[in-house]
Amino acid sequence: MTDKQIITTPISNEDISNLKIGDVIYLTGMLATCRDDGHRRVVESNRFPDFDLKGMSILHAGPIVKTIPGAGYEMISIGPTTSRRMEAYESEFIEKTGVKIVIGKGGMGAKTAAACKAFNALHCVFPGGCAVTAATEVEEIVGLEWADFGMPEAFWIMRVKNFGPLIVSIDTKGHNLFELNKIEFEKKKELALKNLLPHVHYSHG
Amino acid sequence: MPHKKLESIISSLLEVTAIKLPTDVYASLQKMRAEETQTLACELYSCIFDNLDKAELLHRPLCQDTGVLQFFIRAGAHFPHLDILEESIFTATKLATESVPLRHNTVECFTEKNTGNNTGKLSPWIEWEIIPGDDLHIDVYMAGGGCSLPGRSKVLMPLEGYEGVAKFVFDTIVDWGVNACPPLVVGVGIGTCAATAAILSKKALLRKVGSVNANPQAADMERMIKEGLDSIGIGPLGLTGTKSVQCVNIEFAGHHPATLAVGVTVGCWATRRGSIDISADLASYAITSHS
Numbered sequence: 329m330t331d332k333q334i335i336t337t338p339i340s341n342e343d344i345s346n347l348k349i350g351d352v353i354y355l356t357g358m359l360a361t362c363r364d365d366g367h368r369r370v371v372e373s374n375r376f377p378d379f380d381l382k383g384m385s386i387l388h389a390g391p392i393v394k395t396i397p398g399a400g401y402e403m404i405s406i407g408p409t410t411s412r413r414m415e416a417y418e419s420e421f422i423e424k425t426g427v428k429i430v431i432g433k434g435g436m437g438a439k440t441a442a443a444c445k446a447f448n449a450l451h452c453v454f455p456g457g458c459a460v461t462a463a464t465e466v467e468e469i470v471g472l473e474w475a476d477f478g479m480p481e482a483f484w485i486m487r488v489k490n491f492g493p494l495i496v497s498i499d500t501k502g503h504n505l506f507e508l509n510k511i512e513f514e515k516k517k518e519l520a521l522k523n524l525l526p527h528v529h530y531s532h533g
Numbered sequence: 534m535p536h537k538k539l540e541s542i543i544s545s546l547l548e549v550t551a552i553k554l555p556t557d558v559y560a561s562l563q564k565m566r567a568e569e570t571q572t573l574a575c576e577l578y579s580c581i582f583d584n585l586d587k588a589e590l591l592h593r594p595l596c597q598d599t600g601v602l603q604f605f606i607r608a609g610a611h612f613p614h615l616d617i618l619e620e621s622i623f624t625a626t627k628l629a630t631e632s633v634p635l636r637h638n639t640v641e642c643f644t645e646k647n648t649g650n651n652t653g654k655l656s657p658w659i660e661w662e663i664i665p666g667d668d669l670h671i672d673v674y675m676a677g678g679g680c681s682l683p684g685r686s687k688v689l690m691p692l693e694g695y696e697g698v699a700k701f702v703f704d705t706i707v708d709w710g711v712n713a714c715p716p717l718v719v720g721v722g723i724g725t726c727a728a729t730a731a732i733l734s735k736k737a738l739l740r741k742v743g744s745v746n747a748n749p750q751a752a753d754m755e756r757m758i759k760e761g762l763d764s765i766g767i768g769p770l771g772l773t774g775t776k777s778v779q780c781v782n783i784e785f786a787g788h789h790p791a792t793l794a795v796g797v798t799v800g801c802w803a804t805r806r807g808s809i810d811i812s813a814d815l816a817s818y819a820i821t822s823h824s
Contacts, residue, residue, distance in 0.1 A: 350573075392597050392636045404634065405588075405597035410679045410712050433679065434712025434771060455577050456679065456714035456770050457803040458584035459597040478647030479637040493580065495573070495772060506711065509773055513765050517707045520761035521700060527757055528695040530750060 334490060338383035339428040341448045347496050349505040353452065354492035355385055355429065358470075358485065362386045363409055365481040366474060367417040370424060377473045377483050381425040387454070388414060388432030389462075390480025393469065401469040403486065407459030408433035411451065419443035435497055435506020445502030452494035465491045535614050536621060538815045543625035543671065546820060547602070548633050550673055550807030551594040554585065555822040557741040558718070558804050561779045565716055565769075574774035581769065581802060596803045599635040600675030602626055602657035605739060609666035613813055618669075619659060626651050638678075660732070667813040672739050672822075675805040683709035686722070686731040686796030695754065698723060698795045702758055705797045706778070711771035714801035716779045718742055719762070722796035723785040730796030737782040738798050739806060746783060755781045769802065779804075 335343055337357030347353065360379060362370075369375050391406035411432030414421070418430065418440040428449050430440075433456035440451060454462060471485035497505045554562070566578040588595035604622055608615055627650045629635055639653040640646065651657070664670075683705055689697045702721055710717055720740075722733025746752040759781040768774020779802070788794065800806070808822040 390597065390636065392594060392599070392634055394634060405594045405636075407597045409598070410682060412712050413682075433714065453770065453772070455580040455584075457596045457801060458580050460587040460591060460593050460595060461580065461584040463593070463597075464587060464591075478640070478649065480647070493576070506771065509771070510707075510711070512773075513707050513711070513767060516765040517703050520764045521703055524699055524757055524761045525696045528699050528754055530695045530754075 332490065335429070337385060339385065340383070344428060344450050345448060345500050347450060347499055349496050349499050349503045349508075351496045352493045353496065354490045355431075355494060356489050356491070357487070359385050359387050359431070359488045359491060360486070361389045361391060361406070361482070361484040363388050363390055363481060364413055365477045366483050367414050367421050369474065371417045371420045376425070379471060379473065379483070379485050381427045383426065383428055385429035385431060386427050388430070391463075391484060393479060393484065401472065403463045403466040403469055405459040406462045406466065407457050408454045410434050411436050415440060422447050422449050431494060435504065435510075438504075438507070441498050441502045441504045441507070444498045444500060448500050450496055450500060451498035453497050454492065454494055462491070465489060535815060536617055536624075539614060539617065539621035540625045540628060542809070542811060542815070542818050543622055544629045544632065546671065546673060546807045546809045547625065547629035547635070549820055549823050550675060550805050551599050551633050551635060552588055552592060553823055554595070554803065555806050556824045557743055558779070558806075559585070561742040562716070562802060565776055565779065569775055571768065571774050573772055574768045577769040577772060594633060594635065596677065596805070597636055598677040598679065599633070599638070600677045600805070601638050602651060603674045603676050603735075604657055604659045605662075605672040605674070605736070606659060607662045607664050607670040609668050609813070610663050611667035611813070612669050613667070614815070622657060622659060623652050626657055669811040671809050671811070673807045674735075674739065677801060680713045680717070680799050680801040683713050684731070684734070684798045686727045686734065686794060688727055688792050688794040691791065691793045693793065698793070699754075699758060701795045702781070702797055703761065706762055706767075706799070707765065710799055711767055713799055714803065715767050715771050715777060716769060716802050718779045718800035718804045719781045720798040720800070721758075721781060721783045722798075723783065723788065724794050725786070725788040725792050726794050727796070729786055730794035731798070733784040733786060734796035734798040737784040738800050738804070740782045740784070742780045744782070751783045751785065755783050
């Protein structure tokens with residue numbers, strides 16, 4: 329692919345302000361994992377990792393990492409986790425850290441969309457489950473913080489190259505791809521049920 | 534040493550299950566890929582198969598979430614090693630966590646501490662069924678977090694009927710299934726209470742994709758729900774497509790006349806289920822889920 333759109337960290341507002349929902353991008357630079365426990369620590373306890381997230385990107389993910397004695401860590405498998413779990417905390421997380429791209433799987437809600445609009449940030453999805461592909465796009469694990477959370481919840485800091493595909497699901501205008509899709513899904517669901525229900529009236533008569 | 538032998542057999546089942554998809558799931562994804570017409574959906578299927586190739590080539594878990602393990606045992610009443618089976622499953626889980634490696638998932642309740650070896654109180658979860666004979670059948674399911682999230686069960690009033698059952702399935706899939714890495718394998722359980730409906734929905738998930746229910750009415754309902762869900766076009770990873778699900782399997786039990794309980798459990802596109810038959814003397818075994 330010659331037309332890959334690559335975003336490099338540190339990310340400026342201009343780098344991402346023209347991107348629209350449904351666009352496909354790739355990330356090069358620094359990416360840190362942060363999920364349930366990390367979000368809670370930042371938002372509830374006001375504790376921050378030493379690695380400054382301003383202009384950086386986070387990945388909702390809990391990887392499998394192998395410790396290589398004397399040589400650090402090797403990324404084995406790292407797909408995205410369900411972003412919706414972080415919905416209650418993400419807007420405050422974006423505000424407090426200045427993170428520019430939040431990557432996960434599945435959509436996020438109205439609060440996060442409002443934060444993306446207010447603070448010029450994106451939510452993107454990496455294809456869920458494609459964890460070995462993602463691991464091969466990690467060049468190096470450069471740091472580990474909050475190891476007390478255990479392997480999946482810890483804050484792993486990585487250098488990545490052409491990490492993707494990342495599909496923009498919330499853009500900096502606050503447009504929300506999954507919410508728009510959901511309206512369509514709901515309409516089609518009602519139609520499907522209308523057609524189906526007359527055929528499942530099983531009874532003794 | 535029967536302990537060592539059993540541990541090694543079960544650990545090898547976990548290794549295969551984490552790295553490769555079962556034959557039926559792989560074939561169903563191939564079929565869905567071939568039938569897909571939308572551009573982004575086709576690209577996502579390419580990502581899925583590229584990942585499966587890389588996982589096999591690099592011998593790594595195809596998804597990082599190798600789940601909290603669930604074992605479904607069908608043990609012959611005369612299988613001679615019943616007394617050590619549970620212990621062997623726990624030890625095999627620890628071994629595979631190191632050797633494959635599997636992600637450290639099991640977190641103890643209340644302390645919320647990760648045990649670091651995928652074992653804990655009642656974890657792995659084991660369901661037992663005693664059957665005639667002297668051999669052993671094990672199904673293992675790697676219950677990932679994302680695809681466990683949509684699961685739920687509810688006790689309906691009987692007059693809500695099977696229409697209520699169908700509506701519950703559609704609401705669950707459209708509300709939460711979109712985030713659970715579609716195309717999903719959908720397990721539906723019907724029974725008396727929340728617990729029986731839930732466990733039957735998990736057993737439905739263990740049935741092969743493409744298998745047809747022995748009960749003709751249940752088979753009809755499986756087909757009709759699948760067609761209805763497909764018409765919504767959820768697509769791979771919930772980003773729209775021409776289809777929605779890999780299959781809908783229904784398992785059921787005779788129920789109380791005053792209740793009609795329904796449970797839904799889903800598996801992601803990467804439904805990792807492993808099955809093995811083990812002989813009484815542990816001398817031979819066959820992994821039947823994978824080719």
